[in-house]
Amino acid sequence: MARRNSADPPNPERVAAFGLGLSAESRAAAYLVAKGYRIAARRFRSPVGEVDIVARRGRVLVFVEVKARATLDAAAESLQTRQQRRIAAAAAAWLSLNPHDIDKDIRFDAVLVAPGKIPRHIPAAFEAE
Template sequence: MTAGKGAPRGDARIAAPERVAAFRTGLSAESRAAAYLIAKGYRILARRFRTPHGEIDIVARRRQLLAFVEVKARRSLDEAAYAVTPRQQQRIIGAAQVWLMTHPEHAAFELRFDAMLIAPRRLPRHLLGAFDAST
């Protein structure tokens, strides 16, 4: 039977190989970013925090600072930097608001939106205050 209406949907949930590879690359990049943050004295509070507004890759704390970190892995650090779009920033800000509502004990902390750029054979680049909630 050919694909189309009435065709069995048994394999409809199988992800394309490129999507699986991208997912694995993302997980690896997030692990590298988390290790980097830990080495810099941050404590990881959450990873891959999902909300209807968007997802936060990493929520990290250092003293009274709460960092919402977007991790981008690309072939170069420059490509990674350009991958954090304004639309995505707004989704992260919305997700951060949800995170803060569900974790009121952190409401008085200083908040910052960072980006962690990951590229092959390069150290991660941590962009402090890559964007802010007022933009």
């Protein structure tokens, strides 16, 4: 994949996808808050990966991957093993920067988002390898 020169105009498809992703993450975060979660971070980035949402509820620390597609089923099918490994690595980076969270129960969830549908929260969508 060629790197984009900073002088080149942005790819319209990428710009649209980025905006869609931010909107989906906002919907997912609002949905989790309505379910009693507190959002600790959004778009946590580390050198080894990114987590869309880090949330807490009680003694549980949740690393959430948000998937937005045309349908909820398509969103569910889009969570790949490679992404799961990067999310788990980013979670480890989070824990190294936030040692007060080490004693929490850790879980990896997904929130699926599709136009015109209520987001679907999948607790324990995958386990870290």
